[in-house]
Amino acid sequence: MKILFFGRGVISTQYAWAFEQAGHTVEFYVRKGRKETFGSHIELDMWDARSGKKRITESWNVTLHEEILPQYDLIIVSVNTEQLPAAAQFLSTAAGNTPILVFNNIWQDLKSAIAPLSMNQVVFGFPGAGGGIANNTLRGGFLKMVFLENPRAGTEQMNHKVKALFESAHFKINWSKDMQxxxxxxxxxxxxxxxxxxxxxxxxxxxxxxxxxxxxxxxxxxxxxxxxxxxxxxxxxxxxxxxxxxxxxxxxxxxxxxxxxxxxxxxxxxxxxxxxxxxxxxxxxxxxxxxxxxxxxxxxxxx
The missing domain is CATH 1.10.1040 (N-(1-d-carboxylethyl)-l-norvaline Dehydrogenase; domain 2)
Structure with a gap:
């Protein structure tokens, strides 16, 4: 799959690395000016707990874009909660018909949180990861478990795509019947x-x-x-x-x-x-x- 991560935050970066290791193509969308600021690599010092407890230390080359092209199989959004409304507004036009995984903390009702995006374009989930980025070095890690909502009417195909993606990278899914x-x-x-x-x-x-x-x-x-x-x-x-x-x-x-x-x-x-x-x-x-x-x-x- 070809996956675009919205932003190069700590959660996006860790899962992007894991998906690339599983053979997928991963790229990042960043705001104008951030491509130069971030540079073409990020230092990783993180723990991979999908199987045991493995420490990853490497300088990882990343691909950043300051625009979104209609060429992705999935867009993954994991941003600060207060940034989600602006991200959803932007993606309502920039994402076209590309399916979107909102991998985020949310306090509003789900429909309002992602408006004006359609609920039929979105799958909701939550990461099993944490940490922080300072001086272009990511310190943190991720667990084997991720959380996804049970398929809603109209999202079955997207949900299956997201499920297959995580399972291809050896994550285990904890399904939620009531994601809200x-x-x-x-x-x-x-x-x-x-x-x-x-x-x-x-x-x-x-x-x-x-x-x-x-x-x-x-x-x-x-x-x-x-x-x-x-x-x-x-x-x-x-x-x-x-x-x-x-x-x-x-x-x-x-x-x-x-x-x-x-x-x-x-x-x-x-x-x-x-x-x-x-x-x-x-x-x-x-x-x-x-x-x-x-x-x-x-x-x-x-x-």
Missing amino acids: SWLWNHFAMNAAMEAEVLQRGSFAALMNHTDSFANVGRSMREMMPVLKARGAKMDAITLLLTKIPPALLGPLFTKVIFAKGSLARLFMEYNNSKAGFAVLEVVREAKKAGIPVPRLTMALGNT
Whole structure:
């Protein structure tokens, strides 16, 4: 397959590398002026956990374009959440009829999030990867698991194409029957984490404070009424964070889920993205619904 990635971010770059290794052609669309800024290669220092735990260190040559031509089998969009509306607007004319995988965190309802693109042109998914890029060096990694929505009426062919692509690169697919609820739950969890990052100063600093995860649990409890007001079904992670006493969440996360040396911890420590947007979006939604979210509101007020 010939695949175009929208942007050369940390998620796009890692999956593009994996797909190229599987024999596919991968290229990147970047904004005007970025081609020269980025250059023709990127340094990789990342972990590939599709089979065991393998460290990849190489200087990888990439192909960048500042325009989109109608010659791709699939376009993959993985951008910062706040950038998705502009990306969808641009692709509604630039992408033609090319199928699009929106591989992204989303807080709006799915149809509104990708307007004016048609839902029949889009498949929704979410990566199992993390990390960050600094000084043209990517540090992070990806797991074997990726998340995809079950086919909707009219998207069966596109969904099969996306499935075949990931399986050709030895990824395992976790299917979601309700991708909307899954993304809402995940976005709320991001907001809870970002609220702590705003307090601690960075994702790496969050990893060093046991009580940070207790606070993440408290923030998730605060957001439960917001999710329920939206009609979201609570997933396993949300229930875990809201049912386990906050005092127990710290040891669980620091000693098990984000244990020192674990890939999950490394992905978080390398994450140098700017925190706050997810918190702001949830606070806005809560205000509309008349639901108090004092912890999140305070986190925003302290920035």
